[in-house]
Amino acid sequence: MILSVDLGARSYDVVIQRGCLSRAGELLNLNRKVLVVTDSGVPAQYAKTVAAQAKEAYTVTFPQGEAGKTVDTWMSLLDALVEHNFTRSDCVVAVGGGVVGDMSGFAAAAYLRGIDFYNIPTTLLSQIDSSVGGKVGVDYKGYKNLVGAFHQPKKVLVDPDVLHTLDLRQVRSGAAEAVKVALTGDKELFELFESGKAMAQIETVIYRALAVKAEVVRQDETEGGLRRVLNFGHTVGHAIETVSNFSLLHGECVALGMLPMVSDEVRVRLLSVLRALELPTQYKGDTEAILEAMSHDKKCAGGEITVVTCPQVGSFEFRKIPFQQLANELREVLK
């Protein structure tokens, strides 16, 4: 399956196909210098497979984890590009999860003011979410993605076969992002999850989730308005992620974060889907700490907070609500 992301001169294709990693040399232009970027959590074989198909490849592997998503690591990628005399005609290929994609994408964005970037996401989360949309960057001074750019990839290769080496908990966490997109933008995809057949049709899930995201990005590339719909479940989710000190996975936090943002009717259906995916539906941690973390959110001002809600499956609303009301709902729903 091929999904076209329509962004005028910056349009690109997402190829979703089992085994496409082995065809990278055919699907991408690797007939030049290629910086392959990966991390220690990704099976080394994947980066090797890509590098072997390039004319002149250099591979950088950095330690796994959000803690390494820093300006320093980003500069080490720039160093590699300088050292090997990369020109504007050369390219960067990310082989890994969201952290690898964000950081190598930002290196490609900034080097010589932008060289070609290809993304080969190897987690379900990054396949469904960060691989499309062009948001790249690094954390800074304790803030996520504080420094970065909008730099669209030239092409994205999504190979569902790589998910076989992924921890099951990671796969379920990624599925939570697909549920998120389905709830606000694709009723049929949500029904596929309800049927219990979604995970057996993972290519369809990836394609449909990306199609919704691509349409949102097409309408609002640089996050002026509509694109904020993608934050559904993330206002609370990010706060839980911070408070849990990353002991919960991103998708698990998003699963929890969606629950206070849906109507009662939708919540019944959502709970059923999350349970079937063995995603968390209750949070036993410190709810007050979550509220405290949320009060620093950039969407929180003057005692009110702007959130995305889902009144019925396949739709969404932007709502500005008093922070206290959200606090009450949160205590009620996550208990």
Next chain:
Amino acid sequence: MILSVDLGARSYDVVIQRGCLSRAGELLNLNRKVLVVTDSGVPAQYAKTVAAQAKEAYTVTFPQGEAGKTVDTWMSLLDALVEHNFTRSDCVVAVGGGVVGDMSGFAAAAYLRGIDFYNIPTTLLSQIDSSVGGKVGVDYKGYKNLVGAFHQPKKVLVDPDVLHTLDLRQVRSGAAEAVKVALTGDKELFELFESGKAMAQIETVIYRALAVKAEVVRQDETEGGLRRVLNFGHTVGHAIETVSNFSLLHGECVALGMLPMVSDEVRVRLLSVLRALELPTQYKGDTEAILEAMSHDKKCAGGEITVVTCPQVGSFEFRKIPFQQLANELREVLK
């Protein structure tokens, strides 16, 4: 005079007007947090004048000079933005020459993936050249502008009155960039220089030079092809700049760099204009070192180099010529 730079959603105006610095609060949206960036070479009064017109201003002043155009200085600007909790709705204003504009523009480009940027260039060179086009960035590992972005300003204020505090040699160096643009793209502007009346009509010179540049940028925002015409005089010029260890000003090097790139007929007229502006027309330094520096140029490959030439006033050609031929012409013309 107002020049509109037409770049679709990224369009903006350049206001060219005596005294407009004092009207920044009226011409720009400063009713928010404003980071005013300047350097020690710019009269402090200019940044103060701008800051006084802002709702909430913070001023960063870094040491003058290309040597400070580093990732470290750029990060110190990011630090200021973080420290004062700048949001996506706030902005950065550059008050200074090209180095200030390039670096603060890149801070605005990267912070939260891009916030508003205004440029108030205070040298003739930056008024005519770098203030329009959106090329921002910093030097890295000895390479000029190796790390950066294309980030268009929201508005540019060009106040010719600030040139009164500028060293005359700096003004002439800036004029060389206008001559460059005139030679390849505006016959009438070149004739204005030939008439000897150009410097007395500096607003017209700035407007016309920027108009040519704006049209080139409109057609080729991210330097895919045509925009390289702006490199006219710069292939040799940059090499002289490096070899002279920046003892010659940028515009002086461009003046020298144009001479080997024009037809004999044009050269006669160009020499006359450069002499009237008291710009250099001969280079007594090490010509071989210049050739050596040029051989590392990214436009030099396989013994050939791509240059922009001016066969007659108001026109240009891209030419790929053997490096040896260029070397011979250079020795001949600059002696």
